[in-house]
Amino acid sequence: MNASAGIPYNVLRLSHFTVENALEPILLFDRQGRINRANAVACQYLGYSPSQMNGLHFSDIHPTYAQTQYLELWQSLKQHHTLTVDLPQVRQDGIIRQAEIGMNFVRLDEQEFLCCFVRDVTERSQLDDTLRRISEGTASDIGIDFFQSLVQQLTTTLNVQYAIVTECANVEKTRVRTLAFSVNSNLHENIEYDLAGTPCSIVMKDRDFYFPTDVAANFSQGAGVDSYIGVPIHDKSGEVIGHLAVSDSRPMANHHKYIGILRVLAARSGAEIGRKVAEERLLQIQQQLEDTVTARTLELATAKEEAEAANRAKSDFLATMSHELRTPLNGILGYTQLFKRDPQLSESQQKGIKIMHDCAESLLSLINDVLDLSKIEARKMDVLSEVFYLPELLHNLAQQTQVRAEQKGLSFETQLSGNLPEWVVGDERKLRQVLLNLLGNAVKFTSSGTITFRADWSAGDRSSHADKRASLPTIRFMIEDTGVGIANEQLASIFLPFQQIRESIDFVEGTGLGLSITDQLVRLMNGDLYVSSQAGRGTQFRLSLALPEAPLLPRTNRVTQRSESILGYEGPRKTILVADDGYSTCSIVTSLLRPLGFTIIEASNGQEAVKQAIRHRPDLILLDLVMPHLDGFGALTKIRANPSTGQTKVVAFSARVFEQDRHQSQQAGFDDFVPKPVDLDALLTKIGHHLNLVWQTRPAAHESLVSTASLSSQETNTTPAQLPEIAQLEALYKLASMGDIQGILAQLTTIERDNPAYQSFVDNLRQAAGEFDMRKIRKYLQACLQSL
Structure with missing residues (x-):
């Protein structure tokens, strides 16, 4: 600092020559804000003479500044030395021009001044304002909305008749199509046109083009247009993909300044076109995917229909085969049961009958296996929740297995935990089937050594964080043998249907269905089945099953009379109508019931059954579901419709034993269902129940x-x-x-x-x-x- 002058050394020093010969307006203001000096360019720019300029205040030229604000500006510049601002300046004729003013704190003739270097930026400001208004008008729009807003903003803001934004319509770039077309600020229908003979053809060659007038005289396709401005639109790689243009039927002499605005807007348009192309491609891919999905869905629906038709055909086939197989078995098992009742047969004859009965039971078991697999695959097998006596089930299984094991010279060990519950809730038949298969396999595939059967009980985890399944009481079964074992690579296939592991052992009888059905039955019962094995050393199966404990029931409730001990019944004689087109069924049932004191009436088809029922009014009707002329369902409808037989108990006979057959018979109005082959014990139990009989038995x-x-x-x-x-x-x-x-x-x-x-x-x-x-x-x- 120069202490005597109080002025910094770096304060700008001006000479009179510099001020007067400058090419831009220069104004010097004193501390009070009055013009001390203005060069000739400044006088001409503001429209004042030199004498008129002297004494004007800063606020007279710059209306946005009050006189009181000038001192603050002076102090600020004195401290910071330089400042650049955009301010409106008022000419003597009242016209306002936008100026960029560079302010400096200067020294001239040892005096301090605020020096203003003025540059007229009115046109630039107007262009900025125009671009701002167009940008604001299109900022929130994308895609087609953006293009439409853009051309409308261009015609309105630039005061022109036409505005278009286009994209290439062919690879050769000889045609374009409009993405938006505005005429006098109104949207026009989009068009596609050839570039030949139009000023647009020049723009599409990657050139900015401004034609202020006489477009029609210079271009064959320029009719109705006198002036034109156009710029190309590029994609992100720089390739021309369209153009942006404005035109008018009047000359546009000073509109070249708008080329910069169009370039900025063309860049945004290029991005939008790129996005539009990407969206169209995405939509195309999406449509292709949807078409593929639709086609695939149709294929899957067709395949599903074919599979369902095949399943229906398979179910019908199995039902028919079940019927055809069970019908002759009904005769075999029925007569073996009757012969076993005959006290006159010798011991050897009884043994022969037993062999016949056991063989027929084995065949029936095989048929049931096939049907069970079919039911499981069709998801038509239900799991029952019934109370049963667990010790009896386990000991019976153990005894059966022990007999078979001893016949092969095997040792059999049973280890049943003392904490096993007596009465549990579950599906006894399916559990018996699972355990019997696993124990049977253990015997079948073991030639020497020991088979072990273990069972223990867990009360379950009753903590609040335990899942529902883990909280239930669980019984764990384990069947272990010292047989041939299974190689690790074969373990995965043992649960597949119709599969047997035969490579390492001699062939054994069986269909290969047992383990597949066992595994699926366990899944149906929400249990877990695990297997571990070593080839040549043996196999271990582990079964976990949730079986909730039930209240204790009297054991005598489980004891029932067998048909062999029944001699007759108390009370008046009962009449039973047996309707079946199979002679064997009628013969067996008649042979069983007539000696017990029943009056038996036979019918060989549905029509005859209806007539006999109305004529004799039996106490009970045993009605086959599949009969000629009129099936069991049709016969039942007519029997129920007749007032004299409408309340008669009717039990369905059928060798078709799918769940839907039972359900269909129940829905049709049958009182009960007896599967074929007929179990005489079960038949007598149902007859006694429906007729409220008290049986007379042998002392x-x-x-x-x-x-x-x-x-x-x-x-x-x-x-x-x-x-x-x-x-x-x-x-x-x-x-x-x-x-x-x-x-x-x-x-x-x-x-x-x-x-x-x-x-x-x-x-x-x-x-x-x-x-x-x-x-x-x-x-x-x-x-x-x-x-x-």
């Missing part, structure tokens, strides 16, 4: 164990006086209910030792125990208990 004290296909081949002379005490009989019955053969034999040894008078009883029961027929043992013991 237990004189009951022949042979005549009931029972414990001995010789008639016993056991009388009530020759039976052990009730406590001993109840103990034996409890052991029989648990399937504990060893316990029964031990108890019989004690009875024999303590009282030789019971020898006949002991011999009969011991023979039955040797045959492992627990049901016959329980039946006989029940009869003994009832006789006391």
Whole structure:
């Protein structure tokens, strides 16, 4: 700082020559804001003479500044030395021009001034304002909306008649199509046109083009247009993809300045066209995908229909085959059951009948396996929730397996945990089927060593964070053998249907359905089945199944009479109509029921059944579902429609045993359903239930164990006086209910030792125990208990 002058060394120093000869307006203002000096260019620019300029205040030329604000400006410049601002300046004639003013704190003739270097930016400001207004008018628009807003803004803001934005319509770029077309600020229908003979052809060659007048005289296709401005539109790679143009029927002498605006807007248009092309491509791809999905959906729907038709055909085939196979089996099993009731048959004949019956049962089991697989695949197999006695199931399975194991010279071990519940809720039949298959396989594929059957119980995790399944009581089963085992690479295929692992073992009988059905039954019951094995060392299956514990029930509720012990029924004689086109069914049922005191009426088709029902008004009708002339459903409709037979109990017979057949019969109004082959015990149970019968049975004290296909081949002379005490009989019955053969034999040894008078009883029961027929043992013991 120069202390004597108080002026910084870097303050701009001007000479009079510099001020007067400058090419731009220069104004010098003193501390009070009055013009001290203005060069000739400034006087001409503002329209004042030099004498008029002197004494004008800063606010007279710059109306946005009040006089009181000037001192603040002076102080600021004195501190910062330089400032550039855009301000409106008023000419003497009142015209306002926009100026860019460079202000400096200067020194001239040892005096301080605020020096203003003025540059007229009115046109630039107007262009900026024009671009701003167009940009604001199109800022929120995209795609077609942007193009339409753009051409409307151009015609309005630039005050021209026409504005277009286009894109190339062909690869050669000889044609374009408008994306938006404005005429006097109104949108016009888009068009496609040839570039030849138009000023647009020059623009499409990547040139800015301005033609202020006489367009029509210079271009053959320029009729109606006198002036034109156009700029090319580029994509992101610089390729010309369209153009932006404005035109008018009047000359546009000063509109060349708008080329810059059009360039800026063309850049935005290029981005929008690129986005439009990308969207169109995306839509095209999307449409292709939708077309593909539609076609695929149609293919899948067709395939689904074909698969469903195939499944229906398969179900119909299986149902028909089931019917055709079960019908002859009905005759075989029916007559073997009847023959087993005959007390006149010799022991060898009884054994032959038993072999026939067992073979037929095996064939029936095979048919059931195929049907079960079909039901599972069709998702038509239901899981029951019934209360059943678990110890009896497990001990029966263990005893059956022990017999088969001992026949092959195998050791069989049963390890049942003491905490197993007695009564549980679940599907007893499916659980028996699963365990029987796993135990049967263990015997089948083991030639030496031991088979182990374990079962224990877990109460479940009842904590709040445990899932519902984990909170349920679970029973864990394990079947382990020392058989041939399975190689690791073959484990994955053992649960596939119709598969057997035969490479490492001799061929064994079977369809390969067992494990597949077992696995799927476990899944249906929401259980888990795991297998581990080592080739040559054995296999272990582990089954976990949630079986909630049920309240204790009296064990005697489980004991039922077999058909062999029934001699008749109490009360008036009952009439039963048997309608079946198969002779064997009518013959078997008649042979069973007539000796028991029933009056039997037979019919061989549905029409005859309806006539016989109306004529005889039977107490019960056994009606086959598949019959000629009129099937069981049609016959039932007519029977129900007749007032004399409308309330008669009608039980359906059928060799078609799919769930839908049972459901259909129930929906049709049948009172019950009996599958073929007919189980005589089940049939009598249903007859007794629907007719409210009290059965008359053979006295237990004189009951022949042979005549009931029972414990001995010789008639016993056991009388009530020759039976052990009730406590001993109840103990034996409890052991029989648990399937504990060893316990029964031990108890019989004690009875024999303590009282030789019971020898006949002991011999009969011991023979039955040797045959492992627990049901016959329980039946006989029940009869003994009832006789006391």
